[in-house]
Amino acid sequence: MGNYIFNRSNNLDFKMSNGGLTVFLTVLGLSGTLLANTKKEKELILWLMEHDIEVRGLGNGGFDVEDMPWDETNFEMEKEFLMKVVMGAKSRVGWDSLDYAPNEELVRANLDNFIELVRILEPENINKNAYDEWINEENVDPRFKNPKGYPKCEKHGIFLYWNGCIACNDI
Numbered sequence: 612m613g614n615y616i617f618n619r620s621n622n623l624d625f626k627m628s629n630g631g632l633t634v635f636l637t638v639l640g641l642s643g644t645l646l647a648n649t650k651k652e653k654e655l656i657l658w659l660m661e662h663d664i665e666v667r668g669l670g671n672g673g674f675d676v677e678d679m680p681w682d683e684t685n686f687e688m689e690k691e692f693l694m695k696v697v698m699g700a701k702s703r704v705g706w707d708s709l710d711y712a713p714n715e716e717l718v719r720a721n722l723d724n725f726i727e728l729v730r731i732l733e734p735e736n737i738n739k740n741a742y743d744e745w746i747n748e749e750n751v752d753p754r755f756k757n758p759k760g761y762p763k764c765e766k767h768g769i770f771l772y773w774n775g776c777i778a779c780n781d782i
């Protein structure tokens with residue numbers, strides 16, 4: 612069993628254990644929440660946080676980078692933002708708020724694999740329907756609506772998705 616992150620147009624993927632995915636998303640959340648300024652940047656990080664296996668289920672936290680909430684017009688800027696987030700994560704931004712020390716070597720390998728899938732993603736392969744479905748609240752069960760105004764966890768400073776903070780959920 613494993614959580615696959617993939618880029619289906621390029622037929623590439625990589626796999627993480629459940630614990631590996633949680634740490635990967637947590638370090639992206641720590642760095643990304645700190646760096647996100649625009650609504651789009653906040654959406655990208657919040658979307659990642661929703662892939663918490665706590666709610667997705669063990670082995671079901673994976674995703675396709677084509678389904679991320681990209682905006683085709685500003686795609687290159689969004690990619691650059693994400694590269695900065697990965698660099699921050701590699702510099703251990705916010706790691707001191709965690710109750711454990713992530714395996715740095717493993718985290719770096721997963722971040723490198725992820726950003727490579729993002730780097731090679733072409734704008735024409737963005738799945739625009741995925742974003743429309745995600746952002747259109749009429750289709751979203753009230754239980755699964757994210758809180759308004761991008762609130763953050765007081766302990767970790769990570770954006771709260773509809774089921775809270777990915778780092779707090781990881782107990």
Ligand SMILES: [Zn+2]
Binds near residue numbers: 764767778780
């Ligand atoms: Zn937290």
